[in-house]
Amino acid sequence: xxxxxxxxxxxxxxxxxxxxxxxxxxxxxxxxxxxxxxxxxxxxxxxxxxxxxxxxxxxxxxxxxxxxxxxxxxxxxxxxxxxxxxxxxxxxxxxxxxxxxxxxxxxxxxxxxxxxxxxxxxxxxxxxxxxxxxxxxxxxxxxxxxxxxxxxxxxxxxxxxxxxxxxxxxxxxxxxxxxxxxxxxxxxxxxxxxxxxxxxxxxxxxxxxxxxxxxxxxxxx
Amino acid sequence: xxxxxxxxxxxxxxxxxxxxxxxxxxxxxxxxxxxxxxxxxxxxxxxxxxxxxxxxxxxxxxxxxxxxxxxxxxxxxxxxxxxxxxxxxxxxxxxxxxxxxxxxxxxxxxxxxxxxxxxxxxxxxxxxxxxxxxxxxxxxxxxxxxxxxxxxxxxxxxxxxxxxxxxxxxxxxxxxxxxxxxxxxxxxxxxxxxxxxxxxxxxxxxxxxxxxxxxxxxxxxxxxxxxxxxxxxxxxxxxxxxxxxxxxxxxxxxxxxxxxxxxxxxxxxxxxxxxxxxxxxxxxxxxxxxxxxxxxxxxxxxxxxxxxxxxxxxxxxxxxxxxxxxxxxxxxxxxxxxxxxxxxxxxxxxxxxxxxxxxxxxxxxxxxxxxxxxxxxxxxxxxxxxxxxxxxxxxxxxxxxxxxxxxxxxxxxxxxxxxxxxxxxxxxxxxxxxxxxxxxxxxxxxxxxxxxxxxxxxxxxxxxxxxxxxxxxxxxxxxxxxxxxxxxxxxxxxxxxxxxxxxxxxxxxxxxxxxxxxxxxxxxxxxxxxxxxxxxxxxxxxxxxxxxxxxxxxxxxxxxxxxxxxxxxxxxxxxxxxxxxxxxxxxxxxxxxxxxxxxxxxxxxxxxxxxxx
Numbered sequence: 050x051x052x053x054x055x056x057x058x059x060x061x062x063x064x065x066x067x068x069x070x071x072x073x074x075x076x077x078x079x080x081x082x083x084x085x086x087x088x089x090x091x092x093x094x095x096x097x098x099x100x101x102x103x104x105x106x107x108x109x110x111x112x113x114x115x116x117x118x119x120x121x122x123x124x125x126x127x128x129x130x131x132x133x134x135x136x137x138x139x140x141x142x143x144x145x146x147x148x149x150x151x152x153x154x155x156x157x158x159x160x161x162x163x164x165x166x167x168x169x170x171x172x173x174x175x176x177x178x179x180x181x182x183x184x185x186x187x188x189x190x191x192x193x194x195x196x197x198x199x200x201x202x203x204x205x206x207x208x209x210x211x212x213x214x215x216x217x218x219x220x221x222x223x224x225x226x227x228x229x230x231x232x233x234x235x236x237x238x239x240x241x242x243x244x245x246x247x248x249x250x251x252x253x254x255x256x257x258x259x260x261x262x263x264x265x266x267x268x269x270x
Numbered sequence: 271x272x273x274x275x276x277x278x279x280x281x282x283x284x285x286x287x288x289x290x291x292x293x294x295x296x297x298x299x300x301x302x303x304x305x306x307x308x309x310x311x312x313x314x315x316x317x318x319x320x321x322x323x324x325x326x327x328x329x330x331x332x333x334x335x336x337x338x339x340x341x342x343x344x345x346x347x348x349x350x351x352x353x354x355x356x357x358x359x360x361x362x363x364x365x366x367x368x369x370x371x372x373x374x375x376x377x378x379x380x381x382x383x384x385x386x387x388x389x390x391x392x393x394x395x396x397x398x399x400x401x402x403x404x405x406x407x408x409x410x411x412x413x414x415x416x417x418x419x420x421x422x423x424x425x426x427x428x429x430x431x432x433x434x435x436x437x438x439x440x441x442x443x444x445x446x447x448x449x450x451x452x453x454x455x456x457x458x459x460x461x462x463x464x465x466x467x468x469x470x471x472x473x474x475x476x477x478x479x480x481x482x483x484x485x486x487x488x489x490x491x492x493x494x495x496x497x498x499x500x501x502x503x504x505x506x507x508x509x510x511x512x513x514x515x516x517x518x519x520x521x522x523x524x525x526x527x528x529x530x531x532x533x534x535x536x537x538x539x540x541x542x543x544x545x546x547x548x549x550x551x552x553x554x555x556x557x558x559x560x561x562x563x564x565x566x567x568x569x570x571x572x573x574x575x576x577x578x579x580x581x582x583x584x585x586x587x588x589x590x591x592x593x594x595x596x597x598x599x600x601x602x603x604x605x606x607x608x609x610x611x612x613x614x615x616x617x618x619x620x621x622x623x624x625x626x627x628x629x630x631x632x633x634x635x636x637x638x639x640x641x642x643x644x645x646x647x648x649x650x651x652x653x654x655x656x657x658x659x660x661x662x663x664x665x666x667x668x669x670x671x672x673x674x675x676x677x678x679x680x681x682x683x684x685x686x687x688x689x690x691x692x693x694x695x696x697x698x699x700x701x702x703x704x705x706x707x708x709x710x711x712x713x714x715x716x717x718x719x720x721x722x723x724x725x726x727x728x729x730x731x732x733x734x735x736x737x738x739x740x741x742x743x744x745x746x747x748x749x750x751x752x753x754x755x756x757x758x759x760x761x762x763x764x765x766x767x768x769x770x771x772x773x774x775x776x777x778x779x780x781x782x783x784x785x786x787x788x789x790x791x792x793x794x795x796x797x798x799x800x801x802x803x804x805x806x807x808x809x810x811x812x813x814x815x816x817x818x819x820x821x822x823x824x825x826x827x828x829x830x831x832x833x834x835x836x837x838x839x840x841x842x843x844x845x846x847x848x849x850x851x852x853x854x855x856x857x858x859x860x861x862x863x864x865x866x867x868x869x870x871x872x873x874x875x876x877x878x879x880x881x882x883x
Contacts, residue, residue, distance in 0.1 A: 060292065061290040061291060061292030062292065062521070064280055064281075064286040064287045064289075064290050065287050065521045065522065066285075066287065066522065069287060069521055069522045069523065070521075072523070073294075073521050075573070075575075076294075076519060076572065076573030076574065077294070077573060078573070079570075079573035079575075080294070080519075080570070080571065080572065080573040082570075087605070093605055094575070094605075105281060105286060106280060106281030106286070134294065134573070135294065136292055136293050136294045136296075136519075136521050137291075137292035137293075137296075137298075138292060252278075253274075253277070253278045255277075
């Protein structure tokens with residue numbers, strides 16, 4: 050099984066896309082002089098794979114990267130050496146040999162923060178409660194595969210649990226969603242909320258991935 | 271570093287990583303502990319600007335100084351520009367996120383004419399007045415450097431001063447002068463007068479063009495106490511010059527996403543149409559030992575999987591094969607690709623081919639420039655057909671199955687025979703493939719590309735007329751018809767609209783500044799991108815300013831023409847250029863600089879004895 054890294058992606062690094070991030074890791078391993086396994090085939094390149102793609106602009110403290118450490122480097126020294134070779138905003142916390150299959154990664158915990166710098170309307174809380182309390186909430190989701198350019202997806206069954214914390218100018222939703230097959234991008238909740246309640250459209254919404262969880266709700270590593 | 275408004279904008283624009291900074295090796299200093307803040311601006315997108323080796327060199331040179339903080343700034347794409355304007359954000363330096371209007375100096379790199387409107391747009395996005403005369407504060411000073419500055423006139427009213435030639439030394443010299451001026455409270459005018467005394471600095475406000483009634487120049491008057499001729503700067507010893515082995519590695523893909531190893535500056539060939547070939551003289555090489563070391567260090571510091579050797583004509587590097595061998599010993603076991611652009615078709619040897627094949631194989635491109643020997647001699651391309659065919663033979667026999675051939679249409683003295691000669695040459699290349707390819711089942715791709723010749727300042731053809739567009743189109747059609755039946759040959763030709771504008775701007779005078787401003791005011795920007803380019807807008811701009819584009823593009827100049835760039839010297843004598851032009855009309859070649867010195871004058875730029883190499 051592949052080796053794994055746990056890293057955060059915050060600050061300016063939030064805007065690095067999934068593909069660019071993989072390329073950044075390939076180069077960073079090389080800069081840090083940490084030899085890693087290459088793919089086989091006609092055009093071999095360093096193998097890296099990110100467990101769950103993260104939308105551009107989201108921050109995360111629980112990203113998992115899979116790769117193959119070659120002899121000569123200990124797991125313990127990888128985080129510090131690799132972090133030093135990374136662009137600002139990416140910090141590697143742990144490196145370990147993977148023992149569980151990625152498909153055991155079932156849930157993702159997101160923190161969604163709705164910003165109302167001019168003051169939060171009281172009703173936003175009940176509006177969100179009503180939205181997430183529905184039996185079903187079918188929304189359109191952009192898709193490059195579908196002919197129409199979008200597919201339909203029901204948000205509700207993909208939301209495992211949620212709780213809310215409201216302040217005078219923010220509404221924070223602590224959300225556990227399905228991670229894969231299919232996963233749920235929490236931005237769909239934002240857009241559904243704004244479509245249903247245009248008068249409560251926040252100034253901005255930030256998304257933070259706090260943890261990835263297994264079927265029992267424990268941190269997946 | 272990033273403010274809230276920017277955070278709101280970024281998720282909504284294309285490729286936001288272009289606007290954040292924070293890349294590996296980006297230089298972040300404490301702004302309270304630096305004395306001069308410099309914004310190095312590239313008037314095109316991040317992907318293009320970050321691929322520019324010159325900018326990486328200057329960034330490194332400046333940031334080596336602890337008291338100077340140089341940051342980068344690129345032209346935002348339309349969606350980002352719109353967002354910046356909507357939110358009232360000013361153009362900012364990528365490293366700090368601070369508005370560049372607060373900086374001490376703003377330096378633009380000018381590589382091609384079609385980026386001029388972006389200079390104006392970036393000044394406006396920065397919140398600055400476009401014209402130097404309207405910027406009354408001492409700072410920020412607006413500086414421009416790069417190849418286009420050998421004719422600074424079209425941008426003269428917008429720029430406080432231009433830097434001619436290589437910037438490694440002069441940049442630090444004017445920064446030092448700036449600090450003195452600021453600390454002693456000089457006025458902007460006092461500073462510019464003093465800056466003009468630094469070799470290589472052209473202050474346009476100290477020169478005044480005087481026109482005749484027919485629109486030609488009577489003179490470019492040098493104001494009292496100003497030097498008559500400003501000569502470009504060069505680095506004397508390439509082995510002592512700064513080379514960026516530890517440089518920014520973008521977190522998003524750029525155009526040249528690889529290690530660039532600069533072999534030498536200048537070119538020994540003397541092609542008569544080539545501005546770079548004259549303007550970068552004299553030839554100065556780096557030692558192969560140093561290059562091999564730089565190459566290894568640059569790979570280790572970057573993590574790149576690809577390296578390219580860069581120069582105007584890499585096969586003219588004297589130690590190319592040993593250098594390739596040494597680099598390949600390092601690259602091959604690490605799966606690092608080595609590529610070599612700028613190959614001359616007469617020097618592509620078996621030895622070189624084998625070396626390039628050891629790692630990955632790219633396409634092969636040759637630029638014969640003209641279809642017949644007579645015209646190639648006239649432009650001094652000094653490439654013989656036998657040698658081109660021999661090179662193709664080597665390549666095809668070695669398994670290459672595609673060759674790109676670049677030509678120009680409208681070169682001085684070109685006839686229909688020369689145009690049809692391009693088709694003949696392409697066919698000969700095809701027959702060479704038929705004869706020597708070991709694997710014909712794969713087929714062959716021969717691509718012929720033609721551009722419309724643009725006469726450039728400081729070349730032997732600076733007096734020439736660009737042929738009229740109808741004539742260019744006729745020659746394109748002639749060649750297209752001649753190649754119609756050859757299914758293995760693809761013909762591409764360059765659209766004439768930008769070439770016409772390049773011809774106007776590259777030899778334009780100061781009056782064109784009004785056209786630039788008109789075009790920008792009417793929405794012109796990113797003119798090298800088809801998404802934004804609007805030809806009609808430029809024609810309207812010329813008309814609105816009462817200027818005739820053909821006067822600049824299609825007029826042959828007499829020998830005693832006063833050029834707009836007459837106060838600027840590349841070190842190459844005008845008398846030498848005129849002689850080269852006359853030799854063109856005799857179809858007589860001039861030997862390359864290593865075979866025999868032709869006395870162009872550029873060796874006088876070398877302080878230590880004046881030998882080019």
